Amino acid sequence: MRSPLILAAGALAIAGPAHALHPSPLVEAEWLDEQLGSDGLVVLDVRSRIDDGGDRDTFEAARIPGSRYSNYTDAGWREGRDDVAGLLPDVADLEKLIGGLGIGNDDTVVIVPAGTGPTDFGSAARVYWTFKVLGHDEVTILNGGFSGWEQQGYEIASGPVGDTQAASFEGSLQESLLATTEEVEAARQAGEQLVDARPPAFFTGETQSPATRVPGTIPESANLPHDGALTERDGAYYLEPERLQANIDESELDRGAPTVAFCNTGHWAASGWFQLSEIGGFENATMYDGSMAEWTRDDARPMHLADRGLVTVGELAE
Numbered sequence: 518m519r520s521p522l523i524l525a526a527g528a529l530a531i532a533g534p535a536h537a538l539h540p541s542p543l544v545e546a547e548w549l550d551e552q553l554g555s556d557g558l559v560v561l562d563v564r565s566r567i568d569d570g571g572d573r574d575t576f577e578a579a580r581i582p583g584s585r586y587s588n589y590t591d592a593g594w595r596e597g598r599d600d601v602a603g604l605l606p607d608v609a610d611l612e613k614l615i616g617g618l619g620i621g622n623d624d625t626v627v628i629v630p631a632g633t634g635p636t637d638f639g640s641a642a643r644v645y646w647t648f649k650v651l652g653h654d655e656v657t658i659l660n661g662g663f664s665g666w667e668q669q670g671y672e673i674a675s676g677p678v679g680d681t682q683a684a685s686f687e688g689s690l691q692e693s694l695l696a697t698t699e700e701v702e703a704a705r706q707a708g709e710q711l712v713d714a715r716p717p718a719f720f721t722g723e724t725q726s727p728a729t730r731v732p733g734t735i736p737e738s739a740n741l742p743h744d745g746a747l748t749e750r751d752g753a754y755y756l757e758p759e760r761l762q763a764n765i766d767e768s769e770l771d772r773g774a775p776t777v778a779f780c781n782t783g784h785w786a787a788s789g790w791f792q793l794s795e796i797g798g799f800e801n802a803t804m805y806d807g808s809m810a811e812w813t814r815d816d817a818r819p820m821h822l823a824d825r826g827l828v829t830v831g832e833l834a835e
Contacts, residue, residue: 540657542795560584570631603782619681632662635744643787651688664753711738714789722822726781731833
């Protein structure tokens, strides 16, 4: 694993206002309502088909005033390479994507998911992680997403949205946030924490993603499902920090130990990383964006299934 990540987000302030240019990782609708219109504040709506979140038409029909739109699944936030889905694109491609949304290096970005489900929250977490991995720390997620904003009765805008003037955005790759397959294997052999953010059936091997060659998990990993601290209230899904902390404690994870979050394709893992690093207080957390899709490319890689124990990818693929 690469050099430690030092958590710089500071104490959470989700219950009240924060400075517009230094938000906590997770903010509430009340905070955003107070900050709308502030110089350098960009509200980025990333709704997509995940959890029936919507698309551009949905965004234009109802949105947070002044927000901009980028479809998480279609705009280029992730890419496939060498038969592995969900990988981080080249820095230059992400710079073009982000700059094309009119976002510059001095802007504070509020990422707005649909708020329609736990997997949808992962969309915001993955975009948040992408900004962080590019060295842009002025980023936060709206808890409850657009559904929460709407359900709480805040102002809604509608109608076609014009083109946004492009801005210059320059990224600086923060390798300490991105774990490679080799680093994950080294972390496993060193006894460091590997956290599988998938639902339990994937962790045990009862269920398999079509993105992976075989079922199961990386040996010696712990399971902290991405959806364990997300709850539905009045039609919107919220991350509950207190519930998350309880889940972490129950899992007996060490907040001070090097930790890698993974899943199938780096989506649920982004939610897991966000919860561990930005909310849970883990001081050295990184994410394996290739996750099980990349891990299972090699027949020699070890796997663990609840009903079979330790096997190799090749043995399971036979």
